[in-house]
Amino acid sequence: MNSELLSALDDLERERGIDKEILFQAIESALISAYRRNFASAQNVRVRIDRQTGATQVWAQKTVVAEVQDHRLEVGLDEAREIRPGSVEGDILEFEVTPKNFGRIAAQTAKQVIVQRIREAERGLIYEEFVGREGDIVTGLVQRAERGLVYIDLGRTEAIMMPSEQVPGERLRANERVKLYVVEVKKTNKGPQIFVSRNHPGLIKRLFELEVPEIHDGVVEIKGIAREAGARTKIAVWAEDPNVDPVGSCVGNKGTRVQAIVQELHGEKLDIIRWDPDPTIFVANALSPAQVTEVVVEPDTRVARVVVPDNQLSLGIGKEGQNARLAAKLTGWKVDLRSESQVSNSGSWW
Incomplete structure (x- = not known):
């Protein structure tokens, strides 16, 4: 030697x-x-x-x-x-x-x-x-796709995105820079294996924390997220200070903040909902963009019975039931949605 x-x-x-x-x-x-x-x-x-x-x-x-x-x-x-x-x-x-x-x-x-x-x-x-970034967001370059797996270059190492963590219909191009949610980090004999996701609701949360200073600083709080990756996400936000508009903070001036997130998600629709401790108000907000006439909740069964104008029923239900389904997931209440004429013709509200 x-x-x-x-x-x-x-x-x-x-x-x-x-x-x-x-x-x-x-x-x-x-x-x-x-x-x-x-x-x-x-x-x-x-x-x-x-x-x-x-x-x-x-x-x-x-x-x-x-x-x-x-x-x-x-x-x-x-x-x-x-x-x-x-x-x-x-x-x-x-x-x-x-x-x-x-x-x-x-x-x-x-x-x-x-x-x-x-x-x-x-x-x-x-x-x-x-391992300290599990549950956090990272940025990487799309490297290649093999047998359903997508490999992402993180600079010092490589991450893997399993088929179950990919967004249906999303086509990632080679050398495209994307943001990803770190799901799990495993220690192996060949080095660490990092598993990332594009469809995890946590990705939405982290993206809003990056784009909205009020969320990062704790002035605005994310109360819940319901997501059908690649199609639509509903996010409920709230601010303790009555002088702070939580929805406006997330949208940004002329929509710049939310548009940056939509662009990162390749056009996924985002509904930013004002959270409310009153479930009747929260459920009504969650059904946005549909307008709601009345909400009656049954705490024992966790059912929220909702009435909307006739011309708002299809909007409230959404394509293939998506809007109502996401509203139910976001609020934790089963949503029974009917139009005013349906309630009127039945002879009773329910």
């Missing part, structure tokens, strides 16, 4: 925080295997690297016995006492067996171990960075 490698170990300890002694021990362990592999030796050996000079020595370890059966592993008692007086059976003696060209092998092995430990350290750092 030469001075360059010793210097490299010093640099690794200083710059990457990898303990130099741990590296020495790892190289010594690797050199034992290299010695046995290159010199077809079945001996019990120990490798020692001088911490100051880098000189490498191989020592064969032999057990002191009365009668030698295997010269590779054993040494006779008489011979042992010539080397170390007072030796007894069972003692271990060491004999230097360093091959002449072992320095070259030691240098190559050291480089391999160092590279491996650098990779392991980098993987550890990447894992620590991203």
